[in-house]
Amino acid sequence: MASVPFEYGLVVAAVLFVLGLAGVLARRNLLFILLSVEIMLNAAGLAFIVAGARWGQADGQVMFIFLLSMAAAEVAVGLALILLLYSRRKDLDSDALTMGAGSTDIPGANGAEGGQP
Amino acid sequence: MSWMWLIPALPLLGSLLLGVLGRRMPAPWVAAVGTGSVGLSMLLAIAAVWGGSTVTLTLWEWVRVGGFSPSISLTLDALSGVMILVVTGIGFLIHLYSVRFMAGEEGYSRFFAYMNLFVGSMLLLVLAGNLLLLYLGWEGVGLCSYLLIGFWYSDPENGRSARKAFIVTRVGDVALAIGLFLIATNLGTLDIADVARRATASWGPGSTLAVAAAALILGGAVGKSAQLPLQTWLPDAMAGPSPVSALIHAATMVTAGVYLIARTNALFVLAPAVMSATAIIGIAGVLFAGFSALAQTNIKRVLAYSTMSQLGYMFLALGVGAWSGAIFHLVTHAFFKSLLFLAAGVVILAMNHEHDMFSMGGLARKTPYTFAVFLIGALALTALPPTTSGFASKELILSRVWESGGVGRLFWLLGVLGVFVTSAYTFRLVFTVFGGQPHGGSAGHGANGKSGLADGPDGRQAGLIMGAPLAVLAVLCITGGFLDFPRNLGGRPFLTRFLETTLPAWKQVGEMPSGADSVLQVISEVASLLGVPVGWLISRRAVRAAAERRPGELKPAFVRFFLGGMGFDWLYDRAFVRPFLWLWKLDEHDVADRIPDGVGGLSMLLSRVVRLTQNGRVRWYAAGVAVGAVLVIAAAVLL
Numbered sequence: 173m174a175s176v177p178f179e180y181g182l183v184v185a186a187v188l189f190v191l192g193l194a195g196v197l198a199r200r201n202l203l204f205i206l207l208s209v210e211i212m213l214n215a216a217g218l219a220f221i222v223a224g225a226r227w228g229q230a231d232g233q234v235m236f237i238f239l240l241s242m243a244a245a246e247v248a249v250g251l252a253l254i255l256l257l258y259s260r261r262k263d264l265d266s267d268a269l270t271m272g273a274g275s276t277d278i279p280g281a282n283g284a285e286g287g288q289p
Numbered sequence: 290m291s292w293m294w295l296i297p298a299l300p301l302l303g304s305l306l307l308g309v310l311g312r313r314m315p316a317p318w319v320a321a322v323g324t325g326s327v328g329l330s331m332l333l334a335i336a337a338v339w340g341g342s343t344v345t346l347t348l349w350e351w352v353r354v355g356g357f358s359p360s361i362s363l364t365l366d367a368l369s370g371v372m373i374l375v376v377t378g379i380g381f382l383i384h385l386y387s388v389r390f391m392a393g394e395e396g397y398s399r400f401f402a403y404m405n406l407f408v409g410s411m412l413l414l415v416l417a418g419n420l421l422l423l424y425l426g427w428e429g430v431g432l433c434s435y436l437l438i439g440f441w442y443s444d445p446e447n448g449r450s451a452r453k454a455f456i457v458t459r460v461g462d463v464a465l466a467i468g469l470f471l472i473a474t475n476l477g478t479l480d481i482a483d484v485a486r487r488a489t490a491s492w493g494p495g496s497t498l499a500v501a502a503a504a505l506i507l508g509g510a511v512g513k514s515a516q517l518p519l520q521t522w523l524p525d526a527m528a529g530p531s532p533v534s535a536l537i538h539a540a541t542m543v544t545a546g547v548y549l550i551a552r553t554n555a556l557f558v559l560a561p562a563v564m565s566a567t568a569i570i571g572i573a574g575v576l577f578a579g580f581s582a583l584a585q586t587n588i589k590r591v592l593a594y595s596t597m598s599q600l601g602y603m604f605l606a607l608g609v610g611a612w613s614g615a616i617f618h619l620v621t622h623a624f625f626k627s628l629l630f631l632a633a634g635v636v637i638l639a640m641n642h643e644h645d646m647f648s649m650g651g652l653a654r655k656t657p658y659t660f661a662v663f664l665i666g667a668l669a670l671t672a673l674p675p676t677t678s679g680f681a682s683k684e685l686i687l688s689r690v691w692e693s694g695g696v697g698r699l700f701w702l703l704g705v706l707g708v709f710v711t712s713a714y715t716f717r718l719v720f721t722v723f724g725g726q727p728h729g730g731s732a733g734h735g736a737n738g739k740s741g742l743a744d745g746p747d748g749r750q751a752g753l754i755m756g757a758p759l760a761v762l763a764v765l766c767i768t769g770g771f772l773d774f775p776r777n778l779g780g781r782p783f784l785t786r787f788l789e790t791t792l793p794a795w796k797q798v799g800e801m802p803s804g805a806d807s808v809l810q811v812i813s814e815v816a817s818l819l820g821v822p823v824g825w826l827i828s829r830r831a832v833r834a835a836a837e838r839r840p841g842e843l844k845p846a847f848v849r850f851f852l853g854g855m856g857f858d859w860l861y862d863r864a865f866v867r868p869f870l871w872l873w874k875l876d877e878h879d880v881a882d883r884i885p886d887g888v889g890g891l892s893m894l895l896s897r898v899v900r901l902t903q904n905g906r907v908r909w910y911a912a913g914v915a916v917g918a919v920l921v922i923a924a925a926v927l928l
Binding site for chain 1: 906907908911912915
């Protein structure tokens with residue numbers, strides 16, 4: 173059985189990871205940032221699987237199962253937070269939701285009707 | 290009497306307990322610990338003095354450096370016995386009074402912790418058998434006076450008064466410290482008995498070293514006992530609560546200087562010039578403080594200047610060598626001055642913390658009990674019958690001053706003038722506060738705009754806990770003189786005989802014609818009686834002037850001069866404080882300041898840069914994490 177070369181798998185994982193990172197950095201919508209984080213997680217998972225296959229050990233698959241369950245939990249919490257934020261602010265622009273740098277604009281402080289700060 | 294160490298240890302332990310756990314204790318426990326520790330100490334002191342013998346208890350050796358090994362030792366003899374009875378006895382009554390007086394105040398446990406520490410330090414001071422241990426108690430007393438004068442620290446003015454007391458007495462303390470260095474280096478010991486022995490053996494009368502040592506000790510005593518020229522802290526020390534004033538004036542703080550001189554009398558005997566200086570400082574203080582008291586408007590400030598004046602009599606007695614006379618006056622003064630301060634505290638409480646005596650008036654009818662005990666205290670202060678305490682001790686001092694001959698006759702004359710002034714300012718106070726008509730609730734009087742009596746008779750104002758100490762002190766004022774009543778009036782000198790087991794006996798210079806003491810007593814009593822109507826006249830005039838004076842109008846210049854304590858504050862401000870502040874301004878930005886300023890500036894700069902990264906944008910943070918991870922991995926791979 174012809175196996176995919178080890179390096180190919182790693183390259184695909186790296187490309188996926190960079191795509192995800194670019195998404196996190198470039199996207200402003202929180203939903204897409206969350207999606208990009210998922211892509212990065214899966215890139216890491218792919219790297220584990222490839223490494224497990226390379227050395228013929230089950231550890232890589234075990235780690236992938238861990239990653240899957242963790243990603244599921246993360247999505248559950250993250251989506252709940254995003255939903256809550258949206259219901260308060262009607263906006264998911266991460267740059268508009270800043271609370272640092274002396275900003276007095278606390279999300280949700282002015283109620284559900286305050287859309288754009 | 291190996292348990293003697295418990296006498297100072299109990300209040301110190303009480304202070305520690307209250308300081309650590311006091312905030313968690315309910316108020317009755319705090320009062321029980323604070324009062325109980327001093328009360329137990331008083332019982333032990335009575336038992337120790339009843340035992341009667343002179344005991345020295347060496348607890349342990351402090352340090353051994355070469356041949357110099359000061360020990361922690363306590364000495365109980367007649368002098369320290371009398372002192373511990375006064376300190377614990379009066380201290381206990383004042384603590385008992387404070388239980389009610391300070392009730393509901395913020396920092397109730399803090400107050401009792403400081404008071405206990407105060408009494409403990411003073412007991413350490415008087416029981417110390419070693420000048421180094423004495424100095425420890427001396428500084429403890431100074432610290433506690435600072436803490437208690439500034440007890441109501443939320444008012445910056447009170448903090449200023451506390452600092453002033455601490456700094457001015459510090460001037461004297463430095464002199465005392467240098468004196469101790471001098472004694473330690475020249476005599477090789479600080480043990481009080483050894484110092485006396487070796488000084489007498491190796492220093493001749495009037496030798497430079499003896500004069501220097503005695504003068505430096507006198508400097509310390511002048512600072513602690515608020516005598517000229519270091520007296521400016523005492524009137525401002527009235528910022529503290531009334532029981533604190535009573536404790537400072539009667540039992541603990543200001544008596545320390547008199548005690549110190551009496552304790553080191555061997556050095557003073559070797560330095561006649563310093564003895565004369567002590568007498569001159571004393572008589573000058575009597576008159577200076579007496580005249581200043583005549584102009585005061587704050588009830589407690591009158592009493593403060595009165596204390597300085599009475600301490601002047603003690604210094605006068607020490608200066609002519611009447612050691613036991615000074616201690617006797619110290620004891621009787623403790624009786625009547627604590628009574629006066631505690632009674633004034635009741636008046637001040639009744640007047641809603643009003644201190645201006647011209648906003649009072651007519652209190653005799655409103656607070657008859659307080660009036661009665663205050664009058665007893667005032668009569669004792671002015672040496673008038675039916676009280677005996679002030680009379681007996683003042684007569685003892687004045688007759689000794691007369692007997693010392695020479696310039697002593699002049700001192701006696703000035704002392705009698707002081708008796709007259711004392712009587713005048715005391716009865717000015719009594720007539721102004723208790724005589725006349727009540728002012729009612731006339732607004733505008735007083736700093737806080739509140740005037741007039743709080744509801745209720747003084748029976749409720751004083752209460753049993755505050756009233757009982759007043760009654761005990763009043764009885765002591767009336768009977769205290771019989772400790773050492775003049776011999777020509779059928780008295781016997783119990784206290785003098787007891788004290789002369791420790792202190793040198795009185796050496797009469799000239800021959801006294803028989804009946805002379807009676808003549809002297811009549812003259813000073815007449816002077817005191819003359820002061821009563823004069824005090825009444827001044828009070829009438831001052832009350833009328835206070836009522837007629839428009840707001841903002843100044844009093845006559847000479848009244849302001851005496852009101853401000855004869856300009857000493859003004860002088861010290863010009864001579865020391867302002868030049869110092871000027872120098873400080875001049876030197877504010879010198880090279881040494883560049884280093885802390887530079888460190889501060891650099892921190893500010895860095896903070897401004899680093900603050901840019903905390904912009905609250907989640908994508909920037911993600912980028913930061915990514916770049917950081919890349920850098921870490923790069924470092925791990927490349928290095």
